[in-house]
Amino acid sequence: MESQSQKDSLHRASSECTNPSCFFCSMNEQDLSLRKAKLARCFREMPQRDDQEHVLVLRGIWNIAMTQPDDPEFPSLGIFECMGKLIQRAVKDRQWLLRDQNIYIPYYAAHIIGSYTMNKVQFAEKAVNSNAVLPLIELLRGKISWVEQRVAVRSLGHLASHATTFEAIAEHEVEIIKLAMEISCNCIKTVYRRFVGVKDSKRVKYHSDLLTTGLGDLEIENRKAEEWASQLQCWSLYLLNCFACKGRSLNLICNKHFLKELCGMWGGLANCASPGGIGCIRTLCDFKAGRESLANSKEVMEILCNTSRSSDDWQYMAIDCLLLLLKDTDTRYIVIHAAASSLADLVELRSLKERKKVGEAITQALLQDYHKIKYGDLKLSSQDAERALKETWDLMVERRKREELMSEEELRERKDLVGMLKQEGNKKFWSGQIEKAVTTYTKALDLCPLKMRKERIVLYSNRGQSYLLLHNAEAVISDTTRALCLSSTASPHRKSLWRRAQAYDMKRVS
Known part of the structure; x- marks a missing residue:
């Protein structure tokens, strides 16, 4: 099989081309005004013509769109209307779609729209005005396959991300949100069922060709398909987040079952534009309806607590979510019951990524109205939560005050005693x-001055190891998290990381 560049060269070298709408001849036109006129004619006539070179042309345009997405030439000459009509024809005319290599056309057409609307709002406006939205929605409905869904949801996400084109997408709000929710929940299983889990000989050939450009083996195909499945989920979440950011259709997005599924969608880190599942949850925390739905979901609260006490890249986002839920008076006490024990382990966390004084923010949120609890004006139904708040008060307020009044001699005596207790x-x-x-170890921790961070790291980690042997997973997670909060985020305490991982595994098994 000849490569695209070889075919392009042969076509350009041909002196017998008589097609006045030939894309490659138009691209070779030296006169700029003539070139534009010829390209505009090419884009105008392409959807009506039957030409075996359509796929070759679209691959050429796709390469240009991918490498030069901000170039205004093609968007100014009717590329969006052309791609939209080609998609519509593919969806409506099955016989045409299956002829020659036309099956590739809707994929490239949707990809081209997405590439050109990614950065430039004026290009997105042209796409909307060229009626490119409805054809993309047809692909989103799964009219062809999951491969086209992937590029359609990407394009719709770009269009929804621009303020001036959002409403054009929002005209189909309910359907788009329902489809994006369904895709994000099921796409991993769908790709496995329809491709990865299918025998090599029975796989859809054009899917294999698109995944590896016809050059990969079975292992590469599978790896690429899994990558595309993850991207399909990521872009679906991105599209949903565009609506959630504006507080739109929260009644649909905050579906109890979907929120539970959303917690497990941790993809998106490789794609900085995607919020991932927890990013969508963070967005929902900006709205009263979102906060109430999240606070009342036991599964969501459990995942947020676990993620806040992890080394996951989303840790800071989980902490953010919990703090926002604590600040809302309507959700505060629901969250206190669920998250106080987890957050109490994080009160000595100094920084996380670019955020400073994270532990202090957590302390303030937890102790916001602790005086009511301390003096009996407020009674929590959870003894664990009440105990966690008291421990936080004692550690971060009372103990600090006491130690500020200690003499140097008393601090030295404490240090010596702690060393003996550790041994x-x-x-x-x-x-x-x-x-x-x-x-x-508990006696040693109670006596160890707060400023002796290294000694406290070892004591917490050693006690965590003891709890591990006692099969008390929750106590291990608590102690190792406290040790890691005291250590540097750039160089975390390795033994505590390992012991915490073992404890989480223990919880999953049990």
Whole structure:
């Protein structure tokens, strides 16, 4: 099979081309005004013509759109109307779609629209005015296959991201949101069922060719298909987030089942434009209806708590969500019951990514009205939550005050005593007296001055290891998280990372 560049060269070299609407001849025209006129005619006539070179032409345009998405030439000459009509023809005329290599046309056409509308709002406006939205929605409905859905949802996401073209997408709001929700939930299974899980000989050939440009083996095909499935999910979430950011259709997006599914959609990190599942949850936290739905979902709260005490790249986002839910008086006490114990482990976290004083923000949110609890004016129904708030108050307020009044001599005495207790705890641990080791490490932590961060890291981590042997996963996660908060985010305490991972595995198994 000849490569595209070889075919292009042969076509350009041909002196016998008599087609006045030939794309390649138009591109070779030296006179700028004639070139534009010929290209405009080419784009105008292409959807009506039957030409075996359509796919070759679209691949050439796709390459240009991918490498030069901000070039105004093609958008100014009718490229969007041309691509929209080609998609419509593919959807309506099955016989034409299956002729020659026309099956490739809707994929490239939708991809071209998405590439040109990615950055330039004026290009997006041209696409909308050229009636490109409805053809893309047809592909989003799955009229052809998941491969075309992927590029259609990408294009619609770009159009929805621009303020001046959002409403053109919002005219089909309910259907688009329902389709994007369905795709994001099912696309991984769909791609496996229709491609990855299918025998090589029975796979749709043009899918294989698009995935690897016809040059990859089975392993590369599978890997690429999984990558595309992830992208399909990411772009569906991006499209949903465009509506959520404006507070649109929250009654649909905040569906209880969907929120539960959303928690598991952690893709998107490789694509900086995608919010991922937790990014959508963070967006919902900006709205009263969103906060209420999230706070009342046990599954969402559990995932946010687990992610806040993790080394996941979304950790800061999970903490953000919990803080926003705590600040709302209508959701505060629901969240306190669910998240106080998790957040109490993070109060000494100094920085996270570019954010400073994260622990202080958490402390303030937790202790916002602690005086009501302390003096009996407010009673929490959860003893664990009340205990977590009291521990936070004692650690971050009372203990700080006491230690500020300590003399240097008293601090040295404390340091010596802590060292002795740590050694004693280690001896009990290695002799198999695990519960006694926990008690000793606890005494050492109660006495250890807050400024002795390195010593406290080791004590928390050692007690976490003891709890691991006692199969107390929650206590392990708590202690190792506290150790990691005290260590540097750039160089986290490795033993604590490993022990926390083991504890999360223990929870999943149980």
